[in-house]
Amino acid sequence: MKAFVPEEIVVERGCEGSLIYRNLRLALPQVPLRFVEPTGQSPWGGILSEPTARGRGASRTVEDVFAANGNGDFGAAKKKLLLTRHKGEFLKKCPGSEGQVCCNYFVVNFASNCPMDCSYCYLQEYLAQNPALKVFSNVDDLMAEADELLTKHPRFLFRIGTGEITDSLALDPYIGFAREVVPFFAQQPNVLLELKTKSDCVDGLLGLDPKERVVVSWSMNPQPVIDRDEHGTASLEERLRAARRCQESGYRLGFHFDPMIEYPGWEDDYRRVVEEIFATVDWRRISWLSLGVLRQTPGLKRTMRERFPRSELPTGEQVLCSDGKLRYFQPLRVEMYRKMVGWIRRGAPTVRVYLCMESKEVWEQVFGYAPSCEKELGNQLVNFGF
Template sequence: MLYVERSALQSHLAQNLIKRNIHFELVDSCQEVPDTKKDMVLKSHIENFCRACPATSHYRCCNYWTADVMEGCPFDCAYCVLQAYLPHKNIQVNADSERFITSLNELIKSGEKRRIGTGELSDSLALDELFPFSQIIAPLINAQDILQFEFKTKSDRIGHLLNLNPKNVIVSWSLNPPEIAERWELGAANPLKRIAAAKKCADAGYKVAFHFDPVIYYNGWELGYASLLKTLFDNIKGSSVEYVSISAFRAASRLLAGIRLRQAAPTFLNEDIILGLDRKYRYFRGIRLKLLGFIYKTIKKEWENVFLYFCMEHSSFWERFAGFDPISRVGLEERFPHYNAF
């Protein structure tokens, strides 16, 4: 069910719903909206839209920025951090797109190159047909060269993007083998459909990216990831790929508890999980080295020049696989293609 806060009724996004005869119920406050994944509310937003990713301590992070146009996701991934991070299950969409544009313009004016995206507190494209943020964002992003904007998704809803200029816009997909996605990424598109959507975007001139995150350890993982990677290589040329991130499953205490209490407790937790340096639980280092090393080496073999990075991983992984330690967030950030393209 779709709701709109009275105070957001005059917003561009609400008016767009009215124009398209999309039914919604008016509410005084988003607090009144039932708290389920099937309910979404377009609401007034008073906080900042753009902020630095909170990252983590002790492990290497990439200085990413997030644009919080939406909080909550229609997909129900068993491992999703939003289960513990957001205080609600419903999807809250921030209506003030004008102020969002102002926030982006302020970042542009600062003159500091950044990578930013809407995929941290939601899926960037899952609801793009209902709330077409891509059409608001892309024209602004393509008129400048400071920001690189990423639409990160597990959907195949790329319809709006195919009519837009791909300059400075990256479209990225999180990928796991189909057997993992079917069980633990409920509602998301089949990974093969995600790859097909990525191919369409690449053919339309977009640079695409992929996130092997979280990599899941399970019986048969090597075959599963090898097969997924082969499909990826068969469909996407390395020259279309901006970057690939790789990182294994990790969870703070509260998230781990929430996952374990799900109706079907994921079996991927029944493994050697330790408490990491940042107080998050993660697979024992020996398991992570196997998982990430396999994916890193397989990709490097096929896409030699594509930039690969580990998200929230220890410096020793960088040293072992990439041959260097980026040392700081800025040190890692500066290695992304966006910072080297003039």
């Protein structure tokens, strides 16, 4: 996978003492650096200080810096990296989707936006007003908050993920986030940390001891889908190789077929991916696999058409569901899930498979049952992981 290198790093003053800053400077000494003064408001309210030796230009607002590179242009905003302090809570419950079965997942946001650029990425809509690629420097606050939550509920088994509004590992070669947090989460008795990625940036994980508390998971798609719609991500072969390296280093694994895409020949392609997974890694060390079809709001569909006019994804037939998202017709979704479950069961008879953001009706048609509540599904998943 071709490594992402930002055109410029913009640093909010006060972040210079952080481990993330140190890691960034060591890994990317050639990248120009600018400092901005914090204002106590949003990180976008700062004023640029005098340029550093490597910096350039006179003092301008942070907005100017990003506007110059097209802050309104989602693709351009991914090219600069902003290091800032996170000013709110790090941990929150995954919002799920109205009317769909939820898996009771917590998310912790150590960064915002992603250097890769999938045509279907929901961040194009979710972060449309604030698309800058940001990394938060106060990882110590993140761990203190997690520690408080985990200690307060010692009997609850938490599943926490970092890949809600960014990719968990794509920036890791520069920021070294995994190296900071894996030892912390590995010591906790009541949590599974999931690092979800489409990259192969796992070097920072190897050599740490995850103590069965860390699941590294990959979003999977056949190579033709990766080529057409997952721009800048690792190839299927690279993802599988990275998964094997993680498994050999003691990590549990997860795989997410999400979003699944229907196209002529999809059956053969997805069946082969399933077979390749089980030929590459030991399925008994897989904590979970999830399935979810392509879905998007009408607004995201418009953005996809504008940003990726050659993508065929927005042209397929879809219906509007109760959560306001467009999905394939229910019979087609059920058929896709049933086939996938059949191929998975052939290679891994007892591995845990769940559906992401699907209705109880679909669950029942695919598995013959639906979790009675989100807690039930969350507990099943976490128990499988432990």
